[in-house]
Amino acid sequence: MLEAFNFRVILEYMPLFLKCFMATLWLSGAGLLGSLMAGTLACAMRISNSRALSGAASVYIESIRSTPLLAQIYFFYFGLPSLGIRMTEEMTGVIALTLNSGAYTAEILRAGFQSIPFGQVEAGVSSGLNYFQRMRYIILPQALGVTIPPMLGQAIVLVKDSALLSLISITELTRAGQIMTSERFMPAEGFLTTAVFYLIIYFVLKSIAGWSEKRLIFREGR
Amino acid sequence: MIIFREVHKWFGKLHVLNDINLEVGAGEVLVLCGPSGSGKSTLIRCINRLEPIQKGELIVDGMKVHDHRTNMRKLRAEIGFVFQQFNLYPHMTALQNVALAPTKVRKTSKREAMDLGRQVLGKVGLGDKIDSYPAQLSGGQQQRVAIARGLCMRPKIMLFDEPTSALDPEMINEVLEVMKDLAGEGMTMVVVTHEMGFAREVAHRVAIMDMGQVIEIAPPEEFFSNPKNERTRLFLSKILRH
């Protein structure tokens, strides 16, 4: 099989792959940003004292966690037009990724907040700090330390999840592989190149995760 | 029984055992002491090859421990090891803990192993705790179960690595009593400990290690009243203060 591996064709398609590589990056990035916003909102609702808000957030989170991303993507892709909402596939894709990742992000943030010992808050209160000051100087810095590693994990998950967007005709890395398969009947060259690109992103993100963990351990040591 | 001949061991660059020459005869009780980091724990752990040696010869019960072709399983069945941290199996009762090795290694029948287990646990004073789990036992009781676990294999040698160091003071004696009885019965024992009272009463010889070497070894009367080495004197003065 390997003798027939056609590197020339890969080079020929490299512009397409690079374009799709960028598309994957920006789709995942948009999803990550969106999920941070959605997740923060959902988390705030979840830990609020209002039963209605907390309940609504729970319903959202549990529905997302108990259903597959692909079904959610199809839900929006096929469902939004029937409500009269027309948008590009990319927008639909980003919305699906945002809402999916947002639920997991909400749980990550919630775990982060709850991991801060209550004694710290009490210490803040007794020194006279107000709510915002306590947030800014005591709670948020520590919450950040606890949440950055799993958030990097979420980033990795988002990149892999974005591959499913190829199934609703979005031009990204996996689609590049599909195009090479259908145009040139070379699935090996197509999908293995796709795999290599994903692995590059994966190892870069993993290194960042490793590096940030070292820095964070340093901080706790003080 | 146990012969160390020009034994060396390194942990990376650290020369943790430096030219050890030591012999322990059958039925002898050797107490090993010294400051922390002296290598005494490492030395005793080499005897049943929990730690391998890099140079020299180590012969236990006629078998060459330094030779990696030696069947250590057979040899380990003849050696009982008691750890500082007890290391009892938390998911098994005391009886199951002591009966596991006899059934699996010596292939004794379960019933025989259980009977033996009950007997030995009774001997260490825990006859009424045979169905208790480690979490339900005090430190002293757990360590006695650990000793029983070693004894159920009917070993030729019993090794003790700081058996009382992890115990609250009031429980140290119950463990030492069991060890004294064992010594009285003629068991070959090597004990790493700081309990000098035990050494004085029961040891045939006391050895002190420092920086990977055995710097002095003598019968207790000589060792405690007339140490020859300056470092021995220093060490004794520090620990015999109380």
Add this chain to the structure above:
Amino acid sequence: MWTYYLTELAHSLPFFLKGLWMTIAVSGISLAGGTAIGFAWGILRTRKNRFIDHLIGAWVDLIRGTPFLVQVFIVFFILPEAGVHLEAFPAAVLALTNLGACFICEIVAAGIRSVPWGQKEAATASGLTELQQLRYVVMPQAMKTILPPLVGQYVLLIKDSSVVSAIGVMDVTRAGWLTVQRVPQGLLVFGLVGILYFIICYPLIHLSNFLERKMGGGTTSF
């Protein structure tokens, strides 16, 4: 209009249930196979042989660093070039089993490493063989750390099984995809798909949480 769609949907219910059965079949076989292989790999990873550890580790990294969809395409499209022709169902099971094995391998290895080192030493000192140590001393204790994330992983695999619909396996997601071509009500159709997955996944998620509490806590986030 709506009644038409609802009745059409009701008529399609048997079709969906067949799809559900297919989802259960694909997931079930893959879970069983993945668990068996995953345990074997996990145990192998924790032994003294560094080479095997790194070999399995490299494979696991490869699988964790690429999207499952791409892996499915590779099995379905590229293996035929190497002479292995698989139909959709076996290809799906192969890919999903492999995915499961890789993740379960990591869970098992972590569980084994969580057993205090002294336990292994005590077992060694009594003369037990490696297999006996594993069976009587290490694994019983490791299972406490393994069980909750293991059940969580099962949920993830059931959700990932939706991806195999892309190569034509007639599971619940594919049933939805085919139905929505005739009944263009994406919200209803994929709402139904979601409910079907929810029925399976939601109880399992709570089983995992329950196990986590019962086994003494730790962090499981998925």
